Amino acid sequence: MKPTILTALLAIIYLSAFPQADLQINISTRRIARDVFILASDSLEGRKFPSAGRAKAAAYIAGQFLEAGLQPIEKNHEPYFQKIPVNHTRIGLTYIHLDGKLKRSGFDFSFASSMPYNNSLTLPIRFIGDEKLNMKIGGGDTIFHIVDKNIEQAMLRIEQLSKTTQAEYFAISITKSKKSTKSLIVQEYLSGQYRYPESLFKIKQHTKGLYSYPAYSEQNLKVFLFTDEITQSLYGQSLKQLQVNAKRSVKSAQQRNLTVSDLTFSSDFWVKDTVLHDDNVIGYIPGTDLSDEVVIVCGHYDHLGKSSQGIYYGADDNASGSAGVMELARMCSQARANGFDFRRTLVFIAFGAEESGLNGSYYYVSNPVFPLKQTVMVLNMDMIGRSDNKPGEPGTAYSMAIGSRSRTMKKSIRQLNRQMDNIHFDYSVNFPNSITWYFGSDHYPFVRKKVPALVFNTGLHDDYHKVTDKPEKINYESLTNILKGMFVLLVDLANEPEKYPLK
Numbered sequence: 001m002k003p004t005i006l007t008a009l010l011a012i013i014y015l016s017a018f019p020q021a022d023l024q025i026n027i028s029t030r031r032i033a034r035d036v037f038i039l040a041s042d043s044l045e046g047r048k049f050p051s052a053g054r055a056k057a058a059a060y061i062a063g064q065f066l067e068a069g070l071q072p073i074e075k076n077h078e079p080y081f082q083k084i085p086v087n088h089t090r091i092g093l094t095y096i097h098l099d100g101k102l103k104r105s106g107f108d109f110s111f112a113s114s115m116p117y118n119n120s121l122t123l124p125i126r127f128i129g130d131e132k133l134n135m136k137i138g139g140g141d142t143i144f145h146i147v148d149k150n151i152e153q154a155m156l157r158i159e160q161l162s163k164t165t166q167a168e169y170f171a172i173s174i175t176k177s178k179k180s181t182k183s184l185i186v187q188e189y190l191s192g193q194y195r196y197p198e199s200l201f202k203i204k205q206h207t208k209g210l211y212s213y214p215a216y217s218e219q220n221l222k223v224f225l226f227t228d229e230i231t232q233s234l235y236g237q238s239l240k241q242l243q244v245n246a247k248r249s250v251k252s253a254q255q256r257n258l259t260v261s262d263l264t265f266s267s268d269f270w271v272k273d274t275v276l277h278d279d280n281v282i283g284y285i286p287g288t289d290l291s292d293e294v295v296i297v298c299g300h301y302d303h304l305g306k307s308s309q310g311i312y313y314g315a316d317d318n319a320s321g322s323a324g325v326m327e328l329a330r331m332c333s334q335a336r337a338n339g340f341d342f343r344r345t346l347v348f349i350a351f352g353a354e355e356s357g358l359n360g361s362y363y364y365v366s367n368p369v370f371p372l373k374q375t376v377m378v379l380n381m382d383m384i385g386r387s388d389n390k391p392g393e394p395g396t397a398y399s400m401a402i403g404s405r406s407r408t409m410k411k412s413i414r415q416l417n418r419q420m421d422n423i424h425f426d427y428s429v430n431f432p433n434s435i436t437w438y439f440g441s442d443h444y445p446f447v448r449k450k451v452p453a454l455v456f457n458t459g460l461h462d463d464y465h466k467v468t469d470k471p472e473k474i475n476y477e478s479l480t481n482i483l484k485g486m487f488v489l490l491v492d493l494a495n496e497p498e499k500y501p502l503k
């Protein structure tokens with residue numbers, strides 16, 4: 001289906017503030033829309049890794065990079081591809097039996113073991129909570145149940161406890177956050193399906209609920225993680241009551257009075273890894289006198305694939321951002337061809353496997369093509385295709401720009417807003433409202449490596465992660481305006497060493 005708004009728009013941006021000759025650049029709404037419609041078409045099947053549709057999307061983007069005249073990163077038959085080894089991990093299941101019912105692993109509880117484990121057992125489970133035990137309790141066949149703020153803390157305690165008690169079995173409860181623990185377990189279960197090198201943080205990040213692979217331990221520990229509901233039905237007491245009782249027992253040195261119940265479980269736990277490959281698509285424009293410094297422009301191209309509900313087109317998430325990467329690449333290439341100099345090198349990246357845990361970008365920061373220390377800024381686009389304006393309706397395009405707290409960035413964005421018509425960037429570090437955006441997309445692995453970064457997006461909507469995220473719902477004029485603004489910012493980032501110095 002061809003929407004009617006796709007009449008070619010020729011917008012010219014004048015950057016007379018810059019020392020070089022006035023710069024005239026074509027930005028094409030028609031081209032941007034074409035890219036979104038192609039990436040979000042039936043034949044690309046929702047661009048999920050691993051699928052033929054995903055590979056087609058990567059090939060299409062590489063083709064556009066070639067046409068735009070970007071330099072490739074490899075000298076082989078796939079010169080724009082950074083190959084990512086992917087461990088496809090499938091895990092077996094552990095069942096626990098409570099109130100005569102089977103509880104579901106990954107939903108009600110989770111089970112982790114560093115080794116495959118097959119057994120069926122009933123063991124006493126002893127609640128310790130967050131108390132520090134003064135006397136030694138013999139481990140043997142007892143499950144020690146501890147409480148902690150997060151998985152990392154809990155695992156450190158378990159490491160110590162396993163030494164002093166010789167115990168192999170542990171259970172963890174995490175003190176409740178505002179979000180329901182249950183839904184986080186589901187999230188974590190889903191995000192843990194693909195494991196990439198270095199992506200363990202992602203697994204840990206969401207582990208209010210599930211601890212998948214005990215990374216710290218060489219020992220063969222078996223670790224459960226419970227929702228509060230499971231804890232309640234195990235002991236017939238709430239986590240809060242249990243904590244109070246545990247405190248009392250420890251204070252009065254009556255540690256043998258710690259609450260004990262029985263846990264019956266059976267396990268058919270195994271982990272199977274198959275190594276597959278995914279791709280980041282990368283091309284660049286070499287800078288002039290500061291060519292060893294780089295600015296990265298990026299967005300992920302993968303999405304959720306298809307299910308019985310249909311194809312997840314992911315037009316906004318993130319065909320819009322991928323189209324943004326391609327169009328900005330074309331604009332910069334055009335400028336370069338017209339004799340405009342970019343002092344710093346501009347690197348354009350369409351990241352793979354974002355939806356399964358920022359895996360493409362985590363891989364990149366561990367295997368950077370351009371040194372991270374020389375990376376001045378990352379501009380990430382994730383879902384920039386929707387705005388309050390209806391498609392075809394004129395108005396001010398609105399986009400959030402969320403990133404590391406930076407005076408310079410704040411100033412630059414403010415200046416940009418004054419300079420540009422029809423676009424407003426909201427520079428926001430308005431935590432916690434924007435926190436999911438801060439952690440939730442491909443700029444974040446860079447932030448963790450102390451590379452300044454911004455993510456641009458036009459916010460969540462009802463079609464988010466649904467089969468209804470379709471290309472005809474994108475506001476192409478707003479998207480065009482956002483890219484105009486980003487282009488101006490990009491020129492500034494590429495050419496102003498005093499404003500954006502390497503630390």
Ligand SMILES: [Zn+2]
Pocket residue numbers: 300317318354382383441
């Ligand atoms: Zn996305």
